[in-house]
Amino acid sequence: MKVLVINNDGGGFADYMDVEPNTTVATLFGQVTKSSRAEDYLIRVNRQPCAADQILQDGDRISFTPTKIEGAAS
Amino acid sequence: MTSYERKCLALAASLAAEKSKAVQNAWLTELPCEFWNKYQQLVRMRARALERRLFLASHRLEQSLSSLLAQFEQKLGAIRSEIECQRTDRGTLPAEREIYRDLVELRHEFEHVEVDCSARTISVLTEPIEFEEVSLGAFRIVLDLSDRECSYAIIAVDPNPAASNESVTHPHVQDEALCEGDGRTAIRTALAQCRFLDFFHLVANTLRTYNADGPFVALRDWLGVSCGDCGATANPEECFACGNCELGLCDDCASRCQICSESSCSACIERCALCEESTCGSCLKKCCKCGELVCSDCRGSEDQCEECHEETLPENDAQATAPQSTQASVEILALRMGEDAVPA
Numbered sequence: 001m002k003v004l005v006i007n008n009d010g011g012g013f014a015d016y017m018d019v020e021p022n023t024t025v026a027t028l029f030g031q032v033t034k035s036s037r038a039e040d041y042l043i044r045v046n047r048q049p050c051a052a053d054q055i056l057q058d059g060d061r062i063s064f065t066p067t068k069i070e071g072a073a074s
Numbered sequence: 075m076t077s078y079e080r081k082c083l084a085l086a087a088s089l090a091a092e093k094s095k096a097v098q099n100a101w102l103t104e105l106p107c108e109f110w111n112k113y114q115q116l117v118r119m120r121a122r123a124l125e126r127r128l129f130l131a132s133h134r135l136e137q138s139l140s141s142l143l144a145q146f147e148q149k150l151g152a153i154r155s156e157i158e159c160q161r162t163d164r165g166t167l168p169a170e171r172e173i174y175r176d177l178v179e180l181r182h183e184f185e186h187v188e189v190d191c192s193a194r195t196i197s198v199l200t201e202p203i204e205f206e207e208v209s210l211g212a213f214r215i216v217l218d219l220s221d222r223e224c225s226y227a228i229i230a231v232d233p234n235p236a237a238s239n240e241s242v243t244h245p246h247v248q249d250e251a252l253c254e255g256d257g258r259t260a261i262r263t264a265l266a267q268c269r270f271l272d273f274f275h276l277v278a279n280t281l282r283t284y285n286a287d288g289p290f291v292a293l294r295d296w297l298g299v300s301c302g303d304c305g306a307t308a309n310p311e312e313c314f315a316c317g318n319c320e321l322g323l324c325d326d327c328a329s330r331c332q333i334c335s336e337s338s339c340s341a342c343i344e345r346c347a348l349c350e351e352s353t354c355g356s357c358l359k360k361c362c363k364c365g366e367l368v369c370s371d372c373r374g375s376e377d378q379c380e381e382c383h384e385e386t387l388p389e390n391d392a393q394a395t396a397p398q399s400t401q402a403s404v405e406i407l408a409l410r411m412g413e414d415a416v417p418a
Contacts, residue, residue: 008272012260042275047179065275070285071246072255 001058007032008065009041019056026052033064042067079178081189085196086173089219089268106153109146116142176271184274186214194219198274199231203244205284208296210234210244215277217270224265228252228281236291237298237309244281245289245296254280255288303327303340317354318342333357333369348372348379 001021005028006014019028025045029038029052042065043050056062075083116139123132177196180187184198197216204210211232218225227250230243241249254261257280264273284293294300298307302321314328314337315321321339328337331354332346338354346353347366358367361379374383 006269006272008260008264008276010259012263012272012276014263014267014269042279047175047271063272065272065279067279068283069257069260069276069280070255070283070288071257071280072253072285072288 001056003028003056003059004061005032006061006063008063009033009035023056024052025050025054025056025062028056028062029064040067041065078181078187078189081191082174082177084191085189085194085219086170086177088191088194089173090170093268106146106149109142109149113139113142113146173268173270176269179271180274183271184278196270196274198278200278200281202232203281205245206293208234208293213244213247213281215274215281217265217273226252226277228277236296238295238311239291242290245284245291245293246280248290252277252280253288253290255285299324301327316342317356331357333371346372348381 001019002016003019004014005017006012025043026038029041029043030036033041035041038052044063045054045056046061116135120132120135120139123135177189180196180198185201186199188195188197190196195216195218197214200213200215202209202212211230211234214229214231216227216229218227228244228247229250230247233243236242239248246253246255257276261273261276264270264276286292298309299313299322300307301313301324302316303323304327306324308324312325314323314325316323316339317336318338319342323337323339327340329340329343329352330337331343332351333353334357336354342355343352344355344358344367345351346358346369348368349372351369353369357369359370359373359377360367361373361382362377363382364379366379368379372380374380378386
């Protein structure tokens with residue numbers, strides 16, 4: 001099945017991905033961000049807060065946005 | 075449908091149409107016709123050169139053709155990459171309904187969301203932000219969609235600017251502009267793809283994070299600089315750094331060197347052994363005779379203090395005065411009319 005994945009970490013890509021049926025949000029998070037700290041991300045499925053074990057559905061829109069982004073001076 | 079949702083729908087429709095048109099037209103105007111025209115011109119010139127048996131000119135034209143073709147190839151490659159990027163953009167270009175959903179969802183994620191269709195602005199309000207007990211207040215993020223660049227401003231609602239610079243309202247905001255740092259690419263991509271919910275989340279999360287490595291004004295100096303001697307907080311503009319150890323000092327604690335006027339802290343400032351005036355270490359010199367540290371005003375010679383230098387004077391005076399008296403008598407003798415000066 002196909003889902004839209006938006007990874008706002010680093011470059012911030014948005015693209016469709018093929019995932020296995022019964023893939024959970026936590027599994028996809030590990031595949032996309034390569035991070036083990038889900039608490040450092042704002043995770044939304046179809047723009048709504050979600051649980052880690054939520055099973056993704058075909059056509060879902062999943063976004064991972066880091067909560068700590070370091071600004072700079074110039 | 076509420077009034078807010080109607081505004082969101084109108085803005086989403088307008089933005090989706092504009093974005094779609096921009097993507098469709100983007101690469102059609104960039105064809106490298108000038109290379110093709112130049113190529114044809116060089117081919118004609120080479121043919122003429124060969125007809126006239128100008129082999130050297132023909133050879134040079136072939137070199138120009140080769141160079142031109144390499145540039146042409148490079149340009150075509152760049153265009154191909156650009157088209158690939160635009161195809162990806164089209165694939166992720168949000169439809170009108172996606173923009174609309176983003177705008178509607180903003181109200182559930184932020185306070186005081188405002189969509190102004192006539193001014194083409196979207197603004198949200200963050201919660202009050204505080205770092206290390208420094209309260210910076212809430213910030214309004216105003217996205218201006220009236221130009222293609224999609225600029226945005228960070229406006230402090232209840233500003234508590236840095237003591238040293240009133241235009242810095244947040245460690246990473248100066249003159250209402252956020253220095254995006256690590257978030258730059260993600261913020262730009264979100265804007266380019268009209269993902270406004272992500273854009274506002276990214277900007278707000280950058281505002282909620284303090285990076286001690288690169289602020290316009292560090293939090294420790296936000297309210298002023300703490301004096302290294304007395305510990306009082308002072309305005310950074312009225313503070314001095316010790317010329318020796320670089321310790322921050324308030325005006326009251328900064329001791330100025332009587333010679334060079336440089337500021338020093340109480341630990342680094344010294345006193346001249348003769349005049350007892352405050353003097354920095356660089357302006358003091360050890361007397362080679364008595365070993366005391368004296369300032370340049372109290373030195374009788376390059377390496378002696380005034381007192382030690384004076385002690386050596388009587389011997390020198392005796393040597394120095396003899397030729398002077400001779401000179402005086404020579405002058406007196408020379409004044410007499412009709413007589414020559416008689417040397418001693």
